[in-house]
Amino acid sequence: xxxxxxxxxxxxDLILAAASGSxxxxxxxxxxxxxxxxxxxxxxAARSGYHFCSCRxxxxxxxxxxWGPTPLTDxxxxxxxxCTAREAQKNGxxxxxxxxxxxxxxxxxxxxxxIYTSSTPxxxxxxxxxxxxxxxxxxxxxxxxxxGDDLLIYSKHVAGAQ
Amino acid sequence: xxxxxxxxxxxxDLILAAASGSxxxxxxxxxxxxxxxxxxxxxxAARSGYHFCSCRxxxxxxxxxxWGPTPLTDxxxxxxxxCTAREAQKNGxxxxxxxxxxxxxxxxxxxxxxIYTSSTPxxxxxxxxxxxxxxxxxxxxxxxxxxGDDLLIYSKHVAGAQ
Numbered sequence: 145x146x147x148x149x150x151x152x153x154x155x156x157d158l159i160l161a162a163a164s165g166s167x168x169x170x171x172x173x174x175x176x177x178x179x180x181x182x183x184x185x186x187x188x189a190a191r192s193g194y195h196f197c198s199c200r201x202x203x204x205x206x207x208x209x210x211w212g213p214t215p216l217t218d219x220x221x222x223x224x225x226x227c228t229a230r231e232a233q234k235n236g237x238x239x240x241x242x243x244x245x246x247x248x249x250x251x252x253x254x255x256x257x258x259i260y261t262s263s264t265p266x267x268x269x270x271x272x273x274x275x276x277x278x279x280x281x282x283x284x285x286x287x288x289x290x291x292g293d294d295l296l297i298y299s300k301h302v303a304g305a306q
Numbered sequence: 307x308x309x310x311x312x313x314x315x316x317x318x319d320l321i322l323a324a325a326s327g328s329x330x331x332x333x334x335x336x337x338x339x340x341x342x343x344x345x346x347x348x349x350x351a352a353r354s355g356y357h358f359c360s361c362r363x364x365x366x367x368x369x370x371x372x373w374g375p376t377p378l379t380d381x382x383x384x385x386x387x388x389c390t391a392r393e394a395q396k397n398g399x400x401x402x403x404x405x406x407x408x409x410x411x412x413x414x415x416x417x418x419x420x421i422y423t424s425s426t427p428x429x430x431x432x433x434x435x436x437x438x439x440x441x442x443x444x445x446x447x448x449x450x451x452x453x454g455d456d457l458l459i460y461s462k463h464v465a466g467a468q
Contacts, residue, residue: 217450218452219452220450225308255453256449284444285459287382287417297445
């Protein structure tokens with residue numbers, strides 16, 4: 145039985161291992177996740193602006209998500225990362241995490257979820273996943289990450305938001 | 307004679323006054339500029355990721371700009387703010403600032419400048435300015451800042467970049 149909960153400080157290593165092992169995060173991105181997680185643990189979600197949740201089953205960490213309010217907006221939230229451990233893929237972990245994030249954002253009065261991702265083949269599964277979760281591909285910035293690697297912005301209006 | 311230089315710590319109050327007095331920045335945005343400027347002064351441009359330049363003439367501060375490398379990209383830079391003091395508008399201050407920013411980004415090996423702005427009437431002059439500077443309106447995220455206030459993303463490939 146999978147369960148999703150606000151990430152615990154002692155899950156740091158498992159979360160970073162899931163990110164590294166996913167095959168999608170670069171070393172720099174894993175370091176960024178670590179910095180955001182350390183902020184979340186040190187200052188809390190509200191002050192740091194970074195929320196984390198973990199999906200576990202029988203003690204194993206199957207995935208995590210990180211999201212937070214977009215600065216200078218009223219009711220827009222960034223979904224920074226959503227990651228399923230490689231060995232747990234295709235088991236609904238991503239959906240459980242996404243639904244937990246959406247529920248949390250709705251409870252906080254959020255209206256809009258925005259996701260920044262890449263156009264490269266490594267992110268094809270991620271893009272299909274966002275579309276399955278009801279996100280729309282709203283915008284493209286060509287060559288954003290590097291030459292030939294575009295930024296794709298997905299967004300979703302939060303169901304039931306005010 | 308206008309001149310543009312890397313902003314000096316003692317220009318903090320003038321920069322914040324220019325932002326407040328522009329009539330476009332909200333109080334929260336002015337606080338954000340202050341936080342970024344304090345990071346720039348405390349840690350320097352390279353470590354903070356925030357570069358600032360000021361345009362002055364005969365001792366008066368006519369405007370400022372703030373920009374920095376976009377995290378997790380190779381060669382993309384965000385132009386966070388560009389602001390001309392209300393009484394100095396239509397004197398080429400914005401162009402001088404924009405050209406200084408572009409020169410600095412090119413010198414740092416940057417390829418792409420990305421600008422996030424709003425769809426509201428208050429930003430109509432800003433949008434015309436970016437287009438005059440050769441930026442293209444690349445993307446829109448509806449209701450991003452708040453209901454009825456869209457995010458518009460402008461971008462410009464840096465001339466002469468590798």
